[in-house]
Amino acid sequence: MKRKLTMFLALFFIGIGLAVAQTQVRGTVVDEAGEPVIGATIQIKGTSQGTVSDIDGNFTLSAPAGGTLVISYVGYQTQEVPVSANVSVQLSADSELLDEVVVVGYGTTTRRAFTGAASSVSNDLIENKIDINPVKALAGTVPGLQMNVGSGQPGAPANIFIRGRNSVNSGTQPLYVIDGVPFETGIQGMRQSEGQQMSPLATISAQDIESVTVLKDASATSIYGARAANGVIVITTKKGKRGLNIDFTARVGTESMPSYTDNYKLVDADTYRQLSKEALLNGYNYASTVGRQSNFQRFNDAYGLGLPYNESGAEDFFSWYTEIDYDSPYNTDWLKEVTRTGLIQNYTLTLNGGGETATAARYYTSVDYFDTKAIVRGKDMKRYSFRFNFDQAPTEKVAYGFNSNVAHTITNMGAGGGYFSDPITQAIMQSPLSPVYNEDGTWNFNTINGYNPVAQRSELGDKSEAKQYRFIFSPYVTYKFIDELSL
Incomplete structure (x- = not known):
């Protein structure tokens, strides 16, 4: 019985190995002129697994043996090729x-x-x-x-x-x-x-x-x-266009922090305490100079603190040195505090029309409102725009008209000034032991470096607001001398 079971398991795992046998596919995607197609989609048929071609049209993909690759790109006919070690695909323009x-x-x-x-x-x-x-x-x-x-x-x-x-x-x-x-x-x-x-x-x-x-x-x-x-x-x-056409479009969307930020999560308060204590006991000095006394030893001796060089002493020195209580009850996620789920709103009303005859005047007009709030708090933009286009061809030879657009944008770029005003950098630098607000509801600036990125991004914080007005008016008149020549 034991021998049969062993044989069964051996055959079972061999079967699994065959089922998942993969082929490393290397290929190139070009167009009819032999030029590389950048960003072509290469997908394993029947799955969501795939990749895209690089700047030279090359791609690498691990695919199951015997499978099929589907290569597609906007404006070109989709092609299917069998999986092999080397693939060369020439896409043809969609007729x-x-x-x-x-x-x-x-x-x-x-x-x-x-x-x-x-x-x-x-x-x-x-x-x-x-x-x-x-x-x-x-x-x-x-x-x-x-x-x-x-x-x-x-x-x-x-x-x-x-x-x-x-x-x-x-x-x-x-x-x-x-x-x-x-x-x-x-x-x-x-x-x-x-x-x-x-x-x-x-x-x-x-x-x-x-x-x-x-x-x-x-x-x-x-x-x-x-x-x-x-x-x-x-x-x-x-x-x-001919007739009367009225359209209203409303679009609302959201945006959030990209998934790769999961690898950059800030440590919680307990981990921060432990790492800070280890750093002090291991001779940390802010100048990172070889041979220099650690912060713990240098300031302990210079100010006569008399703290023992053990875990208890390191905890007390942390509170003295940073002016932040080592046993603080707070556990602030500063990155979460300076970001949000971005909201995008766009509303457009268009009205266009004209006569039924070829010589009739035609017009297009639109009113547009766009409001976007970025992922980082304090970065916003609003746009109000109005467009009016007019054209008419009273005869077969003469045509005239104009295109016009009026727009007003209001952009809050947040605080300027570089390094210390960047909210993401500041959030990463802050200690989770520091709260955003004091107990009386005021902003807390007793942080690791004296900055509070949430306060800087608040309604009462630093702002750099830009207002832009833009007016475009482009008239035109054309005269057709012959079918192949118009001025």
């Missing part, structure tokens, strides 16, 4: 997108007829991402476009690289063109306060955007000259 309208410097064309390098993003993708800066919706949707945002401040600019990070001018932003008008988004075009920047693109409502086209190569950007050395992002706003 349904070849007749998509592409906005270029001199007008519009179809993707089928366009020979330059460009990518278009529809308003559906932009509207579905709730962010006060609509340009951030381009992340993960445009091949070759890299983006990073160095701040969690609402309205903060995004650093966009269209032609790679290693080019000579990669440190500058691409040129933005909104309804045919170049838009300044460099340092000169941003409201900057004590090192914090706010992008002027945050004054545009995502609900007003019809499409975004990213122009990449020289043939696509040549009309804009040297300013387009880092590519061009062309934003086209919505126009009026």
